[in-house]
Amino acid sequence: MIQQAFFGYFAFAITVLSLLVITRKNPIHSVAWMLLLFFHIASLYLFLNAEFLAAVQLIVYAGGILVLFLFAVLLVNIREEMKISRFIGAGATGFTFALALLVVVLISLRSFIAAPPGIYTVDLIQQETHTVVLGKILYTEFLYPFEVASLILLVAIIGAIVLAKRRLKG
Amino acid sequence: MVPLSWYMVLSMIVFSIGVFGFMSRRNIILMFMSIELMLNAVNINLIALSHYLQDMRGQILAFFVIAVAAAEAAIGLAIVIALFRNKATAHVDDMKEMQG
Numbered sequence: 001m002i003q004q005a006f007f008g009y010f011a012f013a014i015t016v017l018s019l020l021v022i023t024r025k026n027p028i029h030s031v032a033w034m035l036l037l038f039f040h041i042a043s044l045y046l047f048l049n050a051e052f053l054a055a056v057q058l059i060v061y062a063g064g065i066l067v068l069f070l071f072a073v074l075l076v077n078i079r080e081e082m083k084i085s086r087f088i089g090a091g092a093t094g095f096t097f098a099l100a101l102l103v104v105v106l107i108s109l110r111s112f113i114a115a116p117p118g119i120y121t122v123d124l125i126q127q128e129t130h131t132v133v134l135g136k137i138l139y140t141e142f143l144y145p146f147e148v149a150s151l152i153l154l155v156a157i158i159g160a161i162v163l164a165k166r167r168l169k170g
Numbered sequence: 171m172v173p174l175s176w177y178m179v180l181s182m183i184v185f186s187i188g189v190f191g192f193m194s195r196r197n198i199i200l201m202f203m204s205i206e207l208m209l210n211a212v213n214i215n216l217i218a219l220s221h222y223l224q225d226m227r228g229q230i231l232a233f234f235v236i237a238v239a240a241a242e243a244a245i246g247l248a249i250v251i252a253l254f255r256n257k258a259t260a261h262v263d264d265m266k267e268m269q270g
Contacts, residue, residue: 007172098187117222
């Protein structure tokens with residue numbers, strides 16, 4: 001019962017906060033609501049026994065990506081932004097498309113059949129601790145994708161510098 | 171015990187909100203934030219499935235999604251800055267040079 005109540009609170013808060021993020025006129029308000037949203041999502045991860053990912057969510061999203069967004073928002077002229085409409089002319093089409101997508105996937109969810117459960121039970125993870133289990137899989141079975149992910153981050157660093165640097169004259 | 175389908179429905183609602191934001195916001199930075207919203211919805215789904223199916227691979231996948239989201243945010247905002255340098259606007263409907 002108390003679990004359902006907790007989940008209900010988090011589900012309600014996440015839905016309302018994500019609606020607030022995409023409907024605020026001032027982009028800085030959107031970033032602020034998004035910070036709160038990321039904290040709620042991290043709490044939901046804790047609720048699912050994924051404490052390492054909750055920490056990563058806070059560090060990477062709240063600490064890294066949101067700061068980047070805040071820097072980019074500083075480029076926007078907020079005073080001009082407050083004057084014009086926040087949605088483009090095709091906004092109604094976007095709303096219809098999103099609603100249709102939601103309905104179709106919710107209908108198809110009813111035919112979802114879960115796979116047979118694996119070996120990583122809650123007891124095993126509690127015994128070995130979550131980070132150890134995650135690290136063991138990451139550095140054995142998923143070593144090659146892990147290296148590819150590091151390459152992607154390297155390319156992103158170089159690409160961001162090349163794209164954002166000022167062109168030298170002459 | 172909270173059923174798995176509740177998490178999937180929550181994830182789908184957040185994803186749809188992200189799709190709506192991406193397709194209808196005028197400001198390009200808000201469009202990027204909608205993409206982050208969609209990626210977070212996918213992560214909720216992956217971690218919930220990983221917990222209920224007792225398989226850690228879903229969490230590994232969520233980990234990679236977070237890494238790619240960080241790269242995507244850096245590149246995307248660099249593109250926004252490059253656009254600002256050329257057009258001095260953040261509105262997608264002002265960028266219509268490729269329209270015939």
